Amino acid sequence: EVRRIQVKVTGMTCSACSNSVEGAIMALRGVETATVSLLQNKAHVIFDPRLLKDEDIKDAIEDAGFEAEVLP
């Protein structure tokens, strides 16, 4: 059982930004896949909902220095 979410990420201006967001998400235990689109300002994350909450993903992105909003 996995959960998939899309997160709007604001503040990424180069591919190093999107790589660091991707790395910050992937570093969380329970994340299976994280793909970040610089052009779409979005992250797509697949994770184990027993280990992480949506809010944990948001917090990791914000700790990396970007604004994040989990999309409905």
Ligand code: 9UX
């Ligand atoms: Mo390049 Mo992205 O300095 O902040 S990593 S713009």
